[in-house]
Amino acid sequence: MKFKILSGLVIAVVAQLAIATPVIAGEYFTMNDGKLERPTGYREWIYVGTPVTPNDMNNGKAAFPEHHNVYIDPKSWSHWKEHGEFRDGTILMKELVSVGSKAAVSGAGCFQGEFIGLEATIKSKKHFADEPGNWAYFSFTSKDHKTLAPTATAFPAESCNGCHANAAADDFVFTQYYPVLSAGKGAGKKASGGHSDTIMNSAMGGGQ
């Protein structure tokens, strides 16, 4: 009886390991024939922030409409909070969400509506040796924002990398707009939230 339970447990653990192959490989993405397969499961990664560029504040057509929910893979998050840098193999997903409503019972504002796109950036020496900073940029978003492509090829460096190289705070990543990353940089266990000196940033007095 005991043996049966134990062997059941072993099977369950082995099955789980098999499903979680990317964790073992250390990469949360798959490149196939130079193409990035559309990553899945990223809404269960670490959420780092939501910049918003509403269409009506950008002549009706924001470059990346409208809310941008950004996630980092768990292994790269661990590395970031320990070492304060992006490891080789980092992937960040940016999921685009429309402004669904401009008013709620809480007041006027921008409230999230529908999912309308998906972008990604990956740092990898192995796959992108020639890209600036080894970062490559991808989009799965269709022109009408209604469907997502199953795969994506990297944009030429001049389409994306330049802007990120010049204006982003940390190694091509706009950490200045992601408080989870800026407060959590090298903060170790305190990066997880609720600790006094990572609740408030220094501009607000450092927190007690």
Ligand code: HEC
């Ligand atoms: C005009 C400058 C500019 C260009 C060009 C640009 N980006 Fe960005 N990108 C930003 C800014 C600013 C942010 C953070 C704020 C935001 O999302 O609005 C960002 C954030 C991102 C993020 C989230 C992770 C991160 O690095 O902060 C991804 C993914 C991304 N961009 C993909 C792309 C792709 C794909 C292209 C090329 C098609 C591209 N970007 C071109 C300015 C740019």
